[in-house]
Amino acid sequence: DGVSKCFGFVAFDNPTSAVNAVNEMNGKEVDDQSLYVTRAQKKSDRQRELKRQYEQLKSERYSQCHGVNLFIKNLDDFIDDDRIRKEFSQFGTITSAKVMMEDGRSKGFGFVCYTSSEEATKAVTEMNGRMIASKPLYVALAQRKEDRKAYLASQYYQRYRMQQNIPYGPPNLPYVLPTISHGSRFYNTINHIRAAPRWASxxxxxxxxxxxxxxxxxxxxxxxxxxxxxx
Structure with a gap:
């Protein structure tokens, strides 16, 4: 229809030229657009490579922000980046402050990143539960999704083990005795009765x-x- 699909292909006569073109042109700004240049691949190979690059970038960012990045939720809709930066700046130097948005509206949570773990810890201690506007904030150290799932699973397992060690059930319910096989129960009872002489008294x-x-x-x-x- 005469409309560009925003991608294309360039073929070179030798592999060396193609490699040089990738190194020089990938990421270059052209008409306010950052070019993505790589060796032509099948769709499945390209998706796998993009996923690998994304995971690597995410891991690098996490290592840079580990222990200094805070997760903040329960934000009012009108609170923006500048407001949370202002509220949290008293605890240290902030490298980034971002309220997550969707279609121009706040999603009710955001992130604040400090330069040191001491600053981040102090901010968590002071700001968690504090009223900002009309809601109390929830503030904690940010975790990766995988780490958060592992932590929640660990907490659930610990609660389960504690419940298994409690001998009594919930309030107002009878206590259930451990199961005893019928044969051993009656046999032991009869032997106990017969153990005493009939006319001992x-x-x-x-x-x-x-x-x-x-x-x-x-x-x-x-x-x-x-x-x-x-x-």
């Missing part, structure tokens, strides 16, 4: 045929056993 017989009680009760032998009566 019987008193000795006197010469006149009566029983001498060893307690303050009168013992009489009857048809169905021995009975005790109060003296």
């Amino acid at each position: 019987a008193a000795p017989i006197r010469p006149n045929g009566t029983y001498a009680a060893s307690c303050p009760f009168r013992v009489i032998a009857g048809k169905f056993g021995i009975s005790c009566f109060s003296n």
Whole structure:
């Protein structure tokens, strides 16, 4: 339709010239546009290479900001970059302050990066929970998505282990005894009952045929056993 697709191809007669062109022209500004120049590749290879470059850039940025970059959320819609820079500048030198936007509107969170971990730690201590405009801020050290998932999984596992070690259930629920096999339960009970002699508590017989009680009760032998009566 006569409209440029914003990409094209250049073929050289030797590999050396192509390599030199990539080194010289990649990233060069042309008409306020930064050119992306690389060896022509299949779409899958190109996507894989772009992903590798993106991950490398992200890792470099993370290493530069690790321990000094703060994540701030619960921001009012009208708070912009200048406002959060002003609020957090009292704790140290800020290298960047950014409120994340979408379609020109605040997404309610942003980032502030300091030059040292001491400054960042002080800002977290002082600003977390502080009221800015109409909302209390949530302020913490920024984490990569992978690290945050690992941390949350670790916290969940620890809570699960603690719950497993608690012998009692929630309030107002009965305590459940550990499971015991039926055979061992009744067998042990019967053996325990049979262990004591049947007439271990019987008193000795006197010469006149009566029983001498060893307690303050009168013992009489009857048809169905021995009975005790109060003296």
